[in-house]
Amino acid sequence: MTMPLTLRARSALLALALPAALLSGAAHAETLSCPALDKAVQVAACPSDAELQYTFMGFCGDNARLYGRDVFTCATFENYKQVKNIALWESANGSFSGYLSCNLDTATLHASRALKMSVEKKGGLTRLICDYENDQRMVMRTKATCTIEADDCSSGECRASCE
Template sequence: MHRRTPPFKALIGLCLAAGLLSGPAQADNHACPDLKTAVQVAACPTEAELKYTYMGFCGDNARLYGRDVLTCSTFENYKEAKNIAMWESADGKFSGYLSCNVPAEQIHASKPLRMSSDSKNGLTRLVCDYENDHRMVYRSKQACKVAVADCSTGDCTAECE
């Protein structure tokens, strides 16, 4: 008499075999992107938009935002902090809000200084800090470890599993 394997046991066996044949997971390597090839993907806010958001952020409802006293002390301070636009690396992996008060040529000329990593609620961030206070971030659900943090010796790199 021939015994038939229940379908769910056969499926489990196939899944285990597929897992063994696929081999170990590949690690992804990431380096701080070159800002020479970064692109601005959102427009800078207009003066009118900044004035409007200044009134909302720093006006009577400022208590909702935690009373950022330094940013709200003058419109110029607010403009320095909030006159930003989204930029992305050429491959779209890294992004950051960079200052519209800085000419694009100066942003493109900024060199990477260091890479760091932090994790919160299952999300890992690789942070690349550049000259002139620019910052680009890569976000992933993978665990990442910075291999080379100091960019002065070459490329800042991290491995994500």
């Protein structure tokens, strides 16, 4: 004669069986492609001219030795503004982000097409990098291992597989 399992016994068996079921499934690879910039969202405001002037004085002024003296960027305020007039943007799903230029109008930025995809691994972190027209870049950071399947975005869809 078998005795029915008590609620406590059922819970204990479920607690053992659930992790085993989750771990027994095969690891699946996720295929990623460069996000379209026309769907990207600006999440930080562009700096004002006053803010840029202030940071120009700190970055390129007497304390420039602390930053390693960037001769080209510090040659003129216009050069500095070209490099540092940026704001944080994210892809529509939030997985990619990048500091995109505030010197471009939004229509030009949104129209920029992806050119190439690359991957960099440093320690336990992988950076999946998408380069766009007009010198723009979006990056996804992950602990997954990613390999590029197609890196040229201009001839078709570039994509990477991440596990």
